[in-house]
Amino acid sequence: MDTAPAVSRPTALPLLDTDVLRSFVAIAESGSFTRAANHVFRTPSALSMQIKRLEETLGQSLFVREARQVRLTPEGEMLLGYSRRLLRLNEEAVTQFLAPSLEGTVRFGTPDDVGSRILPRVLSQFARSHPAVQVDVMVGRSIELLERLDKGELDLVLATAGNEGFPADRGEVVHTEPLVWAGREGGVALERSPLPLAMANHGCAWRRMALSALDDAGLAYRIAYISENCSGQEAALLADLAVAPLPRNLVRTPLSILGDDAGLPPLGDYRVLLLRSGLAGEATDVLAGHVVDTFRGMR
Structure with a gap:
Protein backbone atom coordinates (compact mmCIF):
# COMPACT_ATOMS: atom_id res chain seq x y z
CA MET A 1 0.00 0.00 0.00
CA ASP A 2 1.42 3.31 -1.08
CA THR A 3 1.96 5.92 1.54
CA ALA A 4 0.91 9.47 0.66
CA PRO A 5 3.86 11.81 0.51
CA ALA A 6 4.26 14.09 3.48
CA VAL A 7 2.98 17.59 2.87
CA SER A 8 5.70 20.17 3.45
CA ARG A 9 4.53 23.09 5.48
CA PRO A 10 6.14 26.51 4.95
CA THR A 11 8.19 27.75 7.85
CA ALA A 12 6.39 30.56 9.63
CA LEU A 13 8.05 33.93 9.13
CA PRO A 14 9.05 35.82 12.28
CA LEU A 15 6.76 38.58 13.54
CA LEU A 16 8.16 42.06 14.05
CA ASP A 17 7.65 43.47 17.55
CA THR A 18 6.01 46.90 17.44
CA ASP A 19 7.96 47.97 20.53
CA VAL A 20 11.22 47.20 18.72
CA LEU A 21 10.00 48.97 15.59
CA ARG A 22 9.14 52.04 17.68
CA SER A 23 12.70 52.07 19.03
CA PHE A 24 14.09 51.60 15.51
CA VAL A 25 12.09 54.56 14.17
CA ALA A 26 13.14 56.75 17.12
CA ILE A 27 16.83 56.02 16.46
CA ALA A 28 16.45 56.60 12.72
CA GLU A 29 14.69 59.95 13.23
CA SER A 30 17.00 61.27 15.95
CA GLY A 31 20.28 59.88 14.58
CA SER A 32 21.33 58.87 18.07
CA PHE A 33 20.77 55.96 20.44
CA THR A 34 20.99 58.36 23.41
CA ARG A 35 18.37 60.80 22.11
CA ALA A 36 16.11 57.94 21.07
CA ALA A 37 16.46 56.34 24.52
CA ASN A 38 15.08 59.52 26.13
CA HIS A 39 12.17 59.50 23.70
CA VAL A 40 11.11 55.87 24.27
CA PHE A 41 12.08 55.81 27.97
CA ARG A 42 14.72 53.09 27.70
CA THR A 43 18.46 53.01 28.23
CA PRO A 44 20.80 53.23 25.21
CA SER A 45 22.10 49.73 25.98
CA ALA A 46 18.54 48.34 25.93
CA LEU A 47 17.97 49.94 22.53
CA SER A 48 21.26 48.54 21.28
CA MET A 49 20.16 45.02 22.27
CA GLN A 50 16.79 45.52 20.55
CA ILE A 51 18.44 46.60 17.30
CA LYS A 52 20.95 43.74 17.47
CA ARG A 53 18.09 41.21 17.75
CA LEU A 54 16.17 42.96 14.95
CA GLU A 55 19.23 42.80 12.67
CA GLU A 56 19.68 39.11 13.50
CA THR A 57 16.01 38.43 12.75
CA LEU A 58 16.18 40.14 9.36
CA GLY A 59 19.75 39.09 8.53
CA GLN A 60 20.67 42.67 7.62
CA SER A 61 22.65 45.52 9.12
CA LEU A 62 20.30 48.45 9.67
CA PHE A 63 22.61 51.21 10.95
CA VAL A 64 26.09 52.50 10.24
CA ARG A 65 27.52 53.58 13.59
CA GLU A 66 29.72 56.66 13.38
CA ALA A 67 31.53 58.71 16.01
CA ARG A 68 28.71 61.11 16.89
CA GLN A 69 25.69 59.72 15.12
CA VAL A 70 24.19 56.69 13.44
CA ARG A 71 22.74 56.60 9.96
CA LEU A 72 20.61 54.08 8.12
CA THR A 73 21.95 51.53 5.68
CA PRO A 74 19.96 51.07 2.44
CA GLU A 75 18.22 48.11 4.12
CA GLY A 76 17.51 50.30 7.15
CA GLU A 77 15.93 52.97 4.93
CA MET A 78 13.69 50.33 3.41
CA LEU A 79 12.66 49.04 6.83
CA LEU A 80 11.91 52.58 8.06
CA GLY A 81 9.06 52.95 5.58
CA TYR A 82 7.58 49.58 6.55
CA SER A 83 7.99 50.37 10.26
CA ARG A 84 6.15 53.65 10.06
CA ARG A 85 3.29 52.02 8.19
CA LEU A 86 3.06 49.13 10.67
CA LEU A 87 3.10 51.49 13.66
CA ARG A 88 0.40 53.67 12.09
CA LEU A 89 -1.77 50.62 11.41
CA ASN A 90 -1.24 49.36 14.96
CA GLU A 91 -2.19 52.77 16.35
CA GLU A 92 -5.33 52.93 14.25
CA ALA A 93 -6.42 49.42 15.27
CA VAL A 94 -5.88 50.00 18.99
CA THR A 95 -7.45 53.45 18.87
CA GLN A 96 -10.54 52.05 17.18
CA PHE A 97 -11.26 49.91 20.24
CA LEU A 98 -9.62 51.64 23.19
CA ALA A 99 -9.32 55.37 22.61
CA PRO A 100 -12.14 57.52 23.95
CA SER A 101 -14.24 59.11 21.27
CA LEU A 102 -13.45 62.83 21.08
CA GLU A 103 -15.42 65.37 19.11
CA GLY A 104 -15.42 69.11 18.70
CA THR A 105 -13.00 71.75 17.45
CA VAL A 106 -9.55 72.84 18.61
CA ARG A 107 -8.41 76.32 17.55
CA PHE A 108 -4.62 76.17 17.30
CA GLY A 109 -2.31 79.15 16.75
CA THR A 110 1.36 78.96 15.76
CA PRO A 111 4.10 81.14 14.24
CA ASP A 112 5.04 80.02 10.73
CA ASP A 113 8.62 79.05 11.62
CA VAL A 114 7.42 76.64 14.32
CA GLY A 115 4.31 75.36 12.59
CA SER A 116 6.06 74.51 9.34
CA ARG A 117 8.26 72.04 11.19
CA ILE A 118 5.82 70.20 13.43
CA LEU A 119 2.31 70.65 12.01
CA PRO A 120 2.48 67.92 9.33
CA ARG A 121 3.39 65.24 11.88
CA VAL A 122 1.15 66.55 14.67
CA LEU A 123 -1.95 66.89 12.50
CA SER A 124 -1.37 63.53 10.83
CA GLN A 125 -1.07 61.67 14.13
CA PHE A 126 -3.99 63.49 15.72
CA ALA A 127 -6.27 62.91 12.74
CA ARG A 128 -5.59 59.17 12.84
CA SER A 129 -6.29 58.84 16.57
CA HIS A 130 -9.18 61.34 16.81
CA PRO A 131 -10.75 61.77 13.37
CA ALA A 132 -13.93 63.38 14.73
CA VAL A 133 -12.06 66.43 16.08
CA GLN A 134 -11.69 69.41 13.75
CA VAL A 135 -8.46 71.41 14.08
CA ASP A 136 -8.52 75.04 12.93
CA VAL A 137 -4.99 76.37 12.46
CA MET A 138 -4.08 80.05 12.54
CA VAL A 139 -0.56 81.24 11.65
CA GLY A 140 0.59 84.59 13.00
CA ARG A 141 2.98 86.54 15.22
CA LEU A 149 -5.88 83.28 23.21
CA ASP A 150 -6.70 85.75 25.99
CA LYS A 151 -9.82 86.84 24.10
CA GLY A 152 -11.03 83.23 23.93
CA GLU A 153 -10.55 83.03 20.16
CA LEU A 154 -7.88 80.30 20.36
CA ASP A 155 -7.57 77.19 22.52
CA LEU A 156 -3.90 76.33 22.08
CA VAL A 157 -0.95 78.50 21.07
CA LEU A 158 2.72 77.98 20.29
CA ALA A 159 4.88 81.07 20.67
CA THR A 160 8.51 82.11 20.62
CA ALA A 161 9.78 83.33 24.00
CA GLY A 162 11.52 86.70 24.05
CA ASN A 163 9.33 88.49 21.52
CA GLU A 164 8.76 92.14 22.38
CA GLY A 165 5.67 92.60 24.52
CA PHE A 166 5.40 88.86 25.32
CA PRO A 167 5.09 88.20 29.09
CA ALA A 168 8.08 86.36 30.55
CA ASP A 169 5.90 84.31 32.91
CA ARG A 170 3.50 82.81 30.35
CA GLY A 171 3.55 79.32 28.88
CA GLU A 172 5.31 76.00 29.20
CA VAL A 173 8.72 75.60 27.54
CA VAL A 174 8.38 72.68 25.11
CA HIS A 175 11.45 73.19 22.93
CA THR A 176 14.87 74.82 23.18
CA GLU A 177 17.14 75.11 20.16
CA PRO A 178 20.32 77.01 19.18
CA LEU A 179 19.87 80.06 16.97
CA VAL A 180 22.60 80.13 14.30
CA TRP A 181 23.78 82.36 11.48
CA ALA A 182 22.81 81.00 8.07
CA GLY A 183 23.68 81.90 4.50
CA ARG A 184 23.97 80.46 1.02
CA GLU A 185 26.50 77.64 0.93
CA GLY A 186 29.59 78.97 -0.86
CA GLY A 187 27.98 82.42 -1.08
CA VAL A 188 29.58 85.85 -0.79
CA ALA A 189 26.97 87.78 1.25
CA LEU A 190 29.08 87.21 4.37
CA GLU A 191 32.01 89.05 2.76
CA ARG A 192 30.07 92.27 2.13
CA SER A 193 30.48 95.29 4.38
CA PRO A 194 28.39 96.37 6.09
CA LEU A 195 26.98 92.88 6.62
CA PRO A 196 23.59 92.55 4.84
CA LEU A 197 20.87 90.98 7.02
CA ALA A 198 17.47 89.42 6.29
CA MET A 199 15.26 89.99 9.32
CA ALA A 200 11.72 89.97 10.64
CA ASN A 201 10.05 93.18 11.77
CA HIS A 202 10.62 94.91 15.11
CA GLY A 203 9.62 92.83 18.12
CA CYS A 204 10.95 89.49 16.84
CA ALA A 205 13.10 87.62 19.39
CA TRP A 206 15.49 86.38 16.68
CA ARG A 207 16.00 89.92 15.39
CA ARG A 208 16.69 91.29 18.86
CA MET A 209 19.15 88.48 19.68
CA ALA A 210 21.02 88.92 16.39
CA LEU A 211 21.28 92.72 16.47
CA SER A 212 22.31 92.72 20.12
CA ALA A 213 25.06 90.18 19.40
CA LEU A 214 26.36 92.22 16.43
CA ASP A 215 26.29 95.46 18.42
CA ASP A 216 28.19 93.84 21.31
CA ALA A 217 30.79 92.52 18.84
CA GLY A 218 31.14 95.92 17.18
CA LEU A 219 30.34 94.58 13.70
CA ALA A 220 28.87 96.88 11.04
CA TYR A 221 25.60 95.71 9.46
CA ARG A 222 22.57 96.87 7.54
CA ILE A 223 19.08 95.37 7.42
CA ALA A 224 18.74 94.66 3.71
CA TYR A 225 15.50 92.61 3.69
CA ILE A 226 12.52 92.35 6.02
CA SER A 227 9.90 89.59 5.99
CA GLU A 228 7.30 88.49 8.52
CA ASN A 229 7.87 84.82 7.72
CA CYS A 230 10.84 82.50 7.35
CA SER A 231 10.22 81.79 3.68
CA GLY A 232 10.85 85.46 2.89
CA GLN A 233 14.11 85.47 4.83
CA GLU A 234 15.18 82.20 3.21
CA ALA A 235 14.53 83.68 -0.25
CA ALA A 236 17.09 86.42 0.42
CA LEU A 237 19.56 83.82 1.68
CA LEU A 238 19.04 81.54 -1.31
CA ALA A 239 19.70 84.50 -3.61
CA ASP A 240 22.94 85.12 -1.66
CA LEU A 241 21.83 88.65 -0.85
CA ALA A 242 22.04 88.44 2.95
CA VAL A 243 22.65 86.31 6.02
CA ALA A 244 20.09 85.72 8.78
CA PRO A 245 19.58 84.19 12.23
CA LEU A 246 17.66 80.90 11.98
CA PRO A 247 16.97 77.91 14.24
CA ARG A 248 19.57 75.24 13.57
CA ASN A 249 16.99 72.68 12.42
CA LEU A 250 15.67 75.08 9.76
CA VAL A 251 19.01 75.33 7.93
CA ARG A 252 18.92 72.94 4.96
CA THR A 253 20.90 72.62 1.75
CA PRO A 254 21.67 74.80 -0.20
CA LEU A 255 21.81 76.96 2.92
CA SER A 256 24.52 76.29 5.47
CA ILE A 257 25.37 77.25 9.03
CA LEU A 258 28.05 79.95 9.17
CA GLY A 259 30.52 78.53 11.68
CA ASP A 260 32.97 80.11 14.08
CA ASP A 261 35.39 80.87 11.25
CA ALA A 262 32.82 83.29 9.77
CA GLY A 263 33.64 85.84 12.45
CA LEU A 264 30.02 86.26 13.56
CA PRO A 265 29.07 86.33 17.25
CA PRO A 266 27.19 83.41 18.87
CA LEU A 267 23.46 83.91 19.26
CA GLY A 268 22.49 81.53 22.06
CA ASP A 269 19.30 79.47 22.33
CA TYR A 270 15.70 80.38 21.68
CA ARG A 271 12.68 78.77 23.33
CA VAL A 272 9.25 77.69 22.11
CA LEU A 273 6.33 78.02 24.54
CA LEU A 274 2.99 76.21 24.68
CA LEU A 275 -0.02 78.07 26.08
CA ARG A 276 -3.55 76.79 26.65
CA SER A 277 -6.85 78.52 27.23
CA GLY A 278 -8.23 78.24 30.74
CA LEU A 279 -11.42 76.82 29.23
CA ALA A 280 -9.65 74.25 27.03
CA GLY A 281 -11.32 70.86 26.85
CA GLU A 282 -10.09 67.31 26.56
CA ALA A 283 -9.49 67.49 22.80
CA THR A 284 -7.18 70.48 23.33
CA ASP A 285 -5.24 68.59 26.01
CA VAL A 286 -4.81 65.58 23.74
CA LEU A 287 -3.58 67.75 20.85
CA ALA A 288 -1.19 69.51 23.23
CA GLY A 289 0.21 66.09 24.17
CA HIS A 290 0.90 65.36 20.50
CA VAL A 291 2.71 68.70 20.18
CA VAL A 292 4.91 68.00 23.21
CA ASP A 293 5.74 64.48 22.01
CA THR A 294 6.68 65.78 18.54
CA PHE A 295 9.09 68.35 19.95
CA ARG A 296 10.56 65.70 22.24
CA GLY A 297 11.30 63.54 19.20
CA MET A 298 13.20 66.43 17.58
CA ARG A 299 15.81 66.62 20.35
Missing part, protein backbone atom coordinates in the same frame (compact mmCIF):
# COMPACT_ATOMS: atom_id res chain seq x y z
CA SER A 142 3.41 85.26 18.77
CA ILE A 143 2.11 88.40 20.47
CA GLU A 144 -0.98 88.48 18.25
CA LEU A 145 -1.70 84.81 18.94
CA LEU A 146 -1.44 85.46 22.69
CA GLU A 147 -3.96 88.29 22.41
CA ARG A 148 -6.39 86.01 20.59
